[in-house]
Amino acid sequence: MMSDKLITVTAPLLPNLDDFHEMLKEIWASKWITNNGAFHKQLEKALCEYLKVPYISLFTNGTLPLITALQALRITGEVITTPYSFVATTHSLWWNGIKPVFVDIDPATGNIDPDKIEAAITPKTTAIMPVHVYGKPCDTQRIQEIADKYGLKIIYDAAHAFGVEVNGESILNAGDMSTLSFHATKVYNTIEGGALVMHDEKTKQRIDYLKNFGFANEVEVVAPGINSKMDEMRSAYGLLSLKQVDAAIEARHQAAIRYREVLRPVEGITFMDDMPGVKHNYSYFPIFVDAEKYGMTRDELYFKMKEQGVLGRRYFYPLISEFSTYRGLPSSSKENLPNAHKMADSVICLPMHHELSKEDVERILETIVK
Ligand SMILES: Cc1ncc(COP(=O)(O)O)c(C=O)c1O
Helix, strand or coil: CCCCCCECCCCCCCCCHHHHHHHHHHHHHHCCCCCCCHHHHHHHHHHHHHHCCCEEEEECCCCHHHHHHHHHCCCCCEEEECCCCCCHHHHHHHCCCCEEEECCECCCCCCECHHHCHHHCCCCEEEEECECHHHCCCCHHHHHHHHHHHCCEEEEECCCCCCCEECCEEHHHCCCEEEEECCCCCCCCCCCCEEEEECCHHHHHHHHHHCECCECCCCCECCCCCECCCCHHHHHHHHHHHHHHHHHHHHHHHHHHHHHHHHCCCCCEEECCCCCCEECCCCCEEEEECHHHHCCCHHHHHHHHHHCCECCECCCCCCHHHCCCCCCCHHHCHHHCHHHHHHHHHEEEECCCCCCCHHHHHHHHHHHCC
């Protein structure tokens, strides 16, 4: 008999409520609720250790670190980026008056194709903003080589790449800066939240000024900053979630193993395997539907799953380049982005979170395997 329990695409990793309550009591006692409080400092330190990065600055979400990194590096003109991402990536450019230039993706990873970057560079190009889509690492070495050759900066949108490592090194150390999102839907969350990862103390200082209106001290404002400081409640929540994140990633890993085992022989359904030398975080499990081989279109399968109480997500569809703000750009033309269109038109992200039971996983698979 079919269960009528709704299986959602994600579920937030919530800290233990009693532990959280104890920390809230400390905050209430101190009466220090935001502005670089004790838990904020502790969380920055704990995240540097966990993520194996030298410096981190906490933010209120994952969008403002993108906007702030562009400000800090004084990026102007044109920035090369990917259309296969969440809209915030490109919006951060627009909010800085920068023209996004879309480059097609590598169909094997969903990430910007380094082979196509050079052709998009013009005298106005100042930076590259790639995304580690689904937490799959970009080819950071190739991208760095191109950036060095043309004197460009690199800001990685690493919103999906919490804890991802390549050959034992954090992917967050690549490029000039990397941003993280700690939104409720992410592997690690602080309800709303995010961070910027940087390589040196001077940049951290500059970012800390910028996220606090540009204040360098009580009387000096050194830049037109923004307000994006993480408060003490979320910092405390984040300290507790950090203790649970390894177990949550392992639970996701187990679901991914079973998904792959059952879906590998299914005609017309493909997915991404783990990459050699990479520590993955299993933040998403995208499958790609070849309508001809599978006998059903992506949307037909998506709605069939929905009818059976399994909520997948067509993530990333439509492409950013298809939204009204961006579709008039020359680089948004369909001919420029064939791989991105193909992926956006065939993708369904299956439910993926730490609370999926074995029965849930089997039920999800039954909706796909005819
Ligand atoms: C790739 C990517 N970039 C940026 C963001 C923005 O993060 P936030 O929602 O925390 O502002 C997200 C969030 O979903 C994302 O997926």
